[in-house]
Amino acid sequence: MGVVVQMENIQKEFPGIVACDNISLELRQGEIHALLGENGAGKSTLMSVLFGLYQPDGGSIRVRGNEVRISDPNAANRLGIGVVHQHFKLVSCFTVTENIILGLEPTRGMFVDTRFAAERIKELSDRYGLKVDPHALISDISVGMQQRVEILKMLYRNADILIFDEPTAVLTPQEVQELTKIMSNLAAEGKSIFLITHKLREIKAMAQRCTVIRRGQLIGTVDVTETSEETLAAMMVGRAVSFGVNKAPAKLGDAVLELDRIAVRGRGGVARVKDISFSVRRGEILGLAGVDGNGQAELVEALVGLRRVDGGRILINGKDAVSLSVRERIAAGLAFIPDDRHKYGLILDFSLEENMILKSFHRQPFAKQGLLNFPAIKQHAQKV
Numbered sequence: 001m002g003v004v005v006q007m008e009n010i011q012k013e014f015p016g017i018v019a020c021d022n023i024s025l026e027l028r029q030g031e032i033h034a035l036l037g038e039n040g041a042g043k044s045t046l047m048s049v050l051f052g053l054y055q056p057d058g059g060s061i062r063v064r065g066n067e068v069r070i071s072d073p074n075a076a077n078r079l080g081i082g083v084v085h086q087h088f089k090l091v092s093c094f095t096v097t098e099n100i101i102l103g104l105e106p107t108r109g110m111f112v113d114t115r116f117a118a119e120r121i122k123e124l125s126d127r128y129g130l131k132v133d134p135h136a137l138i139s140d141i142s143v144g145m146q147q148r149v150e151i152l153k154m155l156y157r158n159a160d161i162l163i164f165d166e167p168t169a170v171l172t173p174q175e176v177q178e179l180t181k182i183m184s185n186l187a188a189e190g191k192s193i194f195l196i197t198h199k200l201r202e203i204k205a206m207a208q209r210c211t212v213i214r215r216g217q218l219i220g221t222v223d224v225t226e227t228s229e230e231t232l233a234a235m236m237v238g239r240a241v242s243f244g245v246n247k248a249p250a251k252l253g254d255a256v257l258e259l260d261r262i263a264v265r266g267r268g269g270v271a272r273v274k275d276i277s278f279s280v281r282r283g284e285i286l287g288l289a290g291v292d293g294n295g296q297a298e299l300v301e302a303l304v305g306l307r308r309v310d311g312g313r314i315l316i317n318g319k320d321a322v323s324l325s326v327r328e329r330i331a332a333g334l335a336f337i338p339d340d341r342h343k344y345g346l347i348l349d350f351s352l353e354e355n356m357i358l359k360s361f362h363r364q365p366f367a368k369q370g371l372l373n374f375p376a377i378k379q380h381a382q383k384v
Contacts, residue, residue, distance in 0.1 A: 002029045004064055004161060004192045005050070011058030012045055019045040021216045022059070027161065032183060032193045034207035034224070036200075036236055042216040043196045044086075047163050050194075051083050052076040063161070079161070082154030086166040087342050088146050092139040096132055097121055100153050117156075124155045128185050142292045143339075144175035151182065162186065163194045168202055170339065172292060180206055198236065200229040212236055253282030256317055256333075263311035264295070264302045272298040275312075304336040305329050330359050353381040 005027040012020040019042045027033050035043040048054045050061065052070040061068055063079050070076050073083075090099050097118045106113045118134040125132045130148045138146060147167065154162055164183070168176045183193060183206055195207055203210055204224060212219040212235040219235045233241040257280040266272035272295040280286045290296055301307035303314060305326040314321045316332045324332065338344035346355050357366050357377055365376040 003027070004029050005194075006062040007046070007050065007059065008062075009059040010046060010049055010056050010061075012042075012049055012054060012056050018216045020049070020056075021218075023213065023216075023218045024059075025211045025218070025221060027192050027194060029192055030187050030190050031209065032187050032195055032207045034195045034197060034203040034210040035213065036198060036203060036210050036232060037213040038198060038236060041213045041236075043213055044165055046213070047083070047165065047194060047196060050076070051081060051163060077157055077159070080159050081161045081163070082157060082159030083163040083165060084147065084150045084154065084167055086169055087340075088150055090138045090146055090149060092137075094138060095134070096136050096138065096141075096149050096152075097134045099138060099149055100134075100156050104157065121152055121156065124152055128155065128189070129182060142175075143170045144172065144178070144292070147171070147175075147179070148182070151186075160190065161192050161194075163196070165196045166198075167195070168197070168199060174291075176202065200232050203232065204229065214238060250283050250285075252284050255279040255315075256282050258315040258318075259303070259312065260315070261312040262299065262302065262309060262314065264298045264307060265310050266295075266298050271310075273302065277312075300336070304334060327359075335359075353377050356381050356384055 003026050006024075007026070008024045009022045010020050010024070011018075011022055021042075023042070023046055025033075035046070037043045045054065049056050050070065052072045052075050055071075061070060063081070068075075068079060070079065070081075076082075091102070094102070097114050100121055101112070101114070101117045106117050108116070121132070121134040124130070125134070125148075128151075130152060132145060132148050132152060133141075136145075138149065141149075147170070151162075167179060171179060180202075183195075187193060195203070197203060207224050209221055210224050210227070210232065211221040212232065214236060222232070222235075230241065230243070233243075259279070260277050262273055262276045263271065264273035274295075276299065278286065288296060288299075298307055302309045305321075305324065309322050312322075316329065316334060319332070321329055321332060321334075342348060347358070350358075354377070357380065361367055361372065364373075366373055366380070
C-alpha cells in the first residue's frame, strides 16, 4: 500500500501550551489509522492542521508524495481531504440533499438542480451502505443518520482521505457496529481514514495501525493486531492501567425523584410518552434504555422543565414539580447534562468562569443588587 499522507515534525503552539510537539506520522492507501490519546492530547489539533483549520508553526505535509501548504479547508477539499466533525456542521431546517450540496450547488439554468443532486446522493448512499434518504429533513433524522450525512458530504466532494473526529461519541452500540461496517466499506473502496478516538475496543475493531499521542508528543505507532488493549492504554496515559473496578454495593436511600403516570406530546401533538412511572432513590444510578427516537428525549425535556407535561406528576424530594419553572427545578436540586452540550449546555462565546455560573449567576455570592461579583466567580471556577 502506498503512502497518501506524510506529516513530518508538525509543531503547533497556542499561548501557554504546545499542542503538537514535532509529531510525524503517515497514512497509507486503503488504511484505517487510529489516533489515540486522552482529551487534550493534541489529536484533533494535528488533524486540524491537516484539514487547514490551523497553520502549523513548523514541519511539512506531503499528500500523494507532493509537499503542500493547506491554507484553509477549501484547499484541503481540493486535495481530496474531508472531515466528519465530532459536532456536526448541518443546517437542521434543510433537507439531506440541501446540506450535502451547500457551497457546491449543481445548477440547471438559473436554478439549483436538487433532483440531479439527490440522485447522485442516493447512488453514493447505496454504494457504501449508508441508507440515507436524500429528501429527509435533518431535524427529523437521528444523530447516527446525521453522521452519515456528514460522510456523504465528503463522498459527494470526491474526498478519498477521510478524517473521523471521535465518530462514536454520540452513537448507540448498534450505530457503532453500523459505522464499523461503513468505514470498512470505505477502506475497501480505496479510501484512507484517520480515526481520532480514545476508545480502545473500537480501535481494535476498526483500525490496522494506531499512533499514540500524549500531551502533544508522539509516543509511537503500533500494529493494532499485535498490540493489546492494556499496552495501548499504558501508552496513552503513561502508566499501567487497571481495567477492573473495585467498589462496594450501593447504599440506597429514599426516593428523591418520582414520575407518576407521565404523559408528554411531541411535534404535531403526537403522544411521545404514555403513562410512564418510575422512581430514583438516593445513591442510585437508574438507566433509561431504548432505541433513539422512542420518547426518551421528550421524557427528559419534560422532567427538566423544557417541555410541557400533559398528564401525571413529577415529584422532587416528595414535592410536586410539574408547575415549577426550570430555575425552580434547579433550586430544588435537579441538574441536566444534555446530549448536545454545544447546543443546549454551554454558551461557547463565554469563558469557563461564566459558563460555570449560568444556573446560579443571580444568587449570592455571584451577584448582589444586580451586579456580578467577578472575584467570587473566579474563585468558584478555580475551586470547581
